[in-house]
Amino acid sequence: MAMHRNYTAISDFLLLNRRKLMECSNATDPSIKIKVSQKSNLADEEYLTVTVSRVLHPSEIDWVAMISPSHSNVESCQDYSFRYMQTGDFDDLPLLCHYPVKAMFMSKDPDYLSYKKKHHKKSRKSKDGVTSCRGELTFHVNNIRTDIEFVFFGGGFDAPCILARTHRINFANPKKPLYGHISSIDSSGTSMRLTWVSGDMEPQQVQYGDGNxxxxxxxxxxxxxxxxxSTVPSPAKDFGWHDPGYIHSAVMTGLEPSSTFAYKYGRLFTTSVTYIC
Known part of the structure; x- marks a missing residue:
């Protein structure tokens, strides 16, 4: 469900950092586990499997969020309270200092609620033991330069509470030049602008054609x-800001229209592409 603020539709997900953190009835249950298929040194693009297990009372509104940077406080935002008051928001302190980058309901795994993926543990006091459930979600993750972590929440988006969280997970090369984009600067077909981003503020280089x-x-x-x-605060200056990194650009000139040329970009020409002009 979405609400409207300043003529902009804002979903419940985008309001997560304005939610008061509630107490989960089983928040202190140490048996709940969450783990990720890879622990460190992520590639520039990964499909990570997040497994939540030993959940005694699964709910269709249980969900997992990917948080970045990993040092984001997912319990309260004491330092941000004054900034909220400046916007006229005098409600309880928010849940998050940063928006979740991504989130997914555990019900995306149809076996989560059906106990098909279950864990059975016998107790010393009971021969019957305890049966809990397990679920898996797959997150598509790109190199956003900052460490990430995954947090398992109960209570849905309306009354979220933390049940478990993973360790911090880093990218193998957070400063790597990525996401190169070619654009035409005129209709002559002899010049093209190459734009990319990296975590490095120092100028990098483009090599193209015959060694230019x-x-x-x-x-x-x-x-x-x-x-x-001051009258209509923009969502662009709201909480949940993520550093965009550094934007690099260079204009390649002297190109031959309707011809193929290769280019490399980065500090050590780490990325190579062939393009038809």
């Missing part, structure tokens, strides 16, 4: 530079 080399121009932007006003 160009340095990149480097730019970035901060949260304070986003457009807003």
């Amino acid at each position: 080399t160009l340095p990149s121009q480097v730019n970035t932007f901060t949260q304070d530079q986003m457009c807003s006003s």
Whole structure:
């Protein structure tokens, strides 16, 4: 369900950092486990399997969030309370200092609620033992340069509470130049602009054609530079900001229209691409 603020539809998911953290009835249950298929040094693109197990009372509104950076406080935001008050928000302190990057209900795994993936543990006091359930979710993760972690919540989006969380997971190369994009600067077909991002503020280089080399121009932007006003605060300056990294660009000139050329970009020309101009 979505609410409207400043003529913009905002879903329950986007309001997560304004939720008061509730106490889960089984929040202190140490038997609940959450683990990830890879523990560290993530590639630039990964499909991670998140497994939640030993859940005694599964619910269709149980969910898992991917949080970044991993040092985000997922319990309360004491330092952010003044900033909320500046926007006229005097409600209870928020759940998160940062929005979850991604989230998924455990019910996406149809076996989670059906106990088909179950764990049976016998107790010393009972021969019958205790049966709990298990579920798996797959998250598509790209290199966003900051460490991530996964948090298992109960209570849905309306009354979320923390049940378990993983360790921090890092990317193998957070500063790597990525996501190169070619665009035309005119209709002549003799010049093309190459743009990419990295975690490095120092100029990098483009090598193309028969060995032509160009340095990149480097730019970035901060949260304070986003457009807003005192009367109608912009969501762009709201909480949940993530550093965009550094934006590199260079214009390749002297190209032959309707011809194929290769280019490399980065500090050590780590990425190589062939393109038809």
